[in-house]
Amino acid sequence: MKTARVKGEAKEYRIGKILCIGRNYADHIKELGNETPERPVIFMKPASSVIGEGEEIVIPPYSSDCHHEAELALLIGTGGSDIPPAEALGHLAGYGVAIDLTLRDVQAEQKKKGLPWEIAKGFDTACPLSDFVPAGAVADPQALTITLSVNGVKRQDGSTGLMIHRIPELISYLSSIFTLEPGDLVLTGTPAGVGPIKSGDSVVAEITQVGRLQVSVK
Template sequence: MAVVRLNGVEQGVGNIFCIGRNYAAHVAELGNQQEEEPLVFLKPTSALTLSGQDIVLPAYSADVHHECELVLLIGKGGNDIPEVDALSHIAGLGIGLDLTARDVQSEAKKGGKPWTKAKGFRHAACVSDFVAAAAVEAGQPFTFSLEVNGTVRQRGDTSLMLFPLATIISYLSRIYGLSDGDLIYTGTPQGVAALRPGDAVRAQLDGLVTAEWTVAA
């Protein structure tokens, strides 16, 4: 079973939901259109890569991009969760990378095909340890950043999300249902770029948690 760590204790992982196009500047940098409802895709649990583990890029892509995101760990599942109650279903908050084989994704889009090969490869869902939601105010804005080889590439502010956390949780519960242990990658800000073998990657969430990975040579 795939696991993550919440305050140092292993937790089993259920589904991995990801939200696309949730920051206007990122939508613009890729030339996409803003969505009227959350754009959802899934990653398999075999894609999980914890902090400290190496990232192995897929051989079939020459353009794998980092997408740094706030990640939620659901502690209490449910269906049709109202937005007013949604934040109470969060067990933990972390920082992660939604890795994307951009060249493969672009070809899939042209052919109207699913994105799974571009989004679900091994190591495509990097994630930090989680801090307990009870220790922070989950409704407050969070800032986060990503450094590659010591240079900041992405900075995020959750107050700029097109779909805030409560909306995302409520929507996912209504359409798919949420389970204990589900992860939700909440979308990336602008600044996505390619990773290369040997890169040292460091992500941090508002001083609460930090994660580091090395891209295997």
Template sequence: MAARTVIGTGKEFTIGKIVCLARNYSEHARELGNETPTAPVLFMKPASAVIGDGEAVRIPLYSDECHYEVELAVLIGSRASRISPQQAMACVAGYGVAIDMTLRDVQNNLKSKGLPWEIAKGFDTSCPLSDFVPPDAVEDPHNLTLRLSVNGEARQNGNSSDMIHRVPQIIAYISDIFTLEPGDVILTGTPAGVGRVRAGDSMEAEIPGVNRLRIPVQ
């Protein structure tokens, strides 16, 4: 089972469910031709999707178009059910870096048929995830730079200030639907600049002051 530490605290969490936001940056929504949503759009990844720094993303044989999406990850440290935004930040155990790997051809095909697209998002190795820093190490989670490069070439360079729905509202919204448990992770969306990777590529994702991931692609 995947586990991650909160750096400097001695705490380790077994990863539970991974709740993800789609279209939480307006420029990213526009680059994919999607409307900007008024409420959070949620999907999930299983814990079995998680890999760590240096481990490889393996593109499934059923896809020819695998995309990267760098994201701020929020680790839940205490049970949260139907809580308010004012209560939400007390549930945060840490912040990390994630890459939401997406099989764009598979996703678009399923969306066109009105079908769920978990197989485009939740496949094995689809969630590279760093260890976490404690909340007090991050002055403002809504003012963080998110970067991703492929083979040393910059592809994404955004800021979490552009999130449509912010962390307290996201946690509160999710907690009205799913009870959040310690070890659950929320992926908060990606800025513009997503694109394709191929076998043999190497990705580096970084949120300065939080963490970094170096991930090869197979």
């Protein structure tokens, strides 16, 4: 059983659905040559894909092009459906640092065939995740700096203020499709600068006011 912890709180949340948002930063859309969507692009990862601080990423043998994507993670504390945007932030228990790992070669091949691409996003170790800070500790979740470095070299450096679909809108939209439950996670998209990782790499993602996450590649 995978759990999420909020710093300073005794309670742990059993991780449920991991709802991920694609194409939510304009510069990242451009770097991958994708079209800007009218509505949020949603995909999912299983809870079994989560690893924590200091653990190892294992790139599956069916891929030779695994990419990092640093993201702000939201932890749902109070469930609901059809949540109005004005009430959305009140449903959060905390904010965390996540790395959405993508097997870019596998994803491209699946897309070309018109097939789902969960095997490129949901493999074991595909979701490194930090502990969470209480939601009340972050004054403005749309004013946070996201960075990611590989072997000490910075690759990603962006701001949550650049999101196309902002956090209240995302929670409201997701809750109109899926009933959100305590322990569900939302990964809010990645800024530009994604790139490959390989065996032996050390990966560090940081978000101001939220935390730091370091993992290595086996």
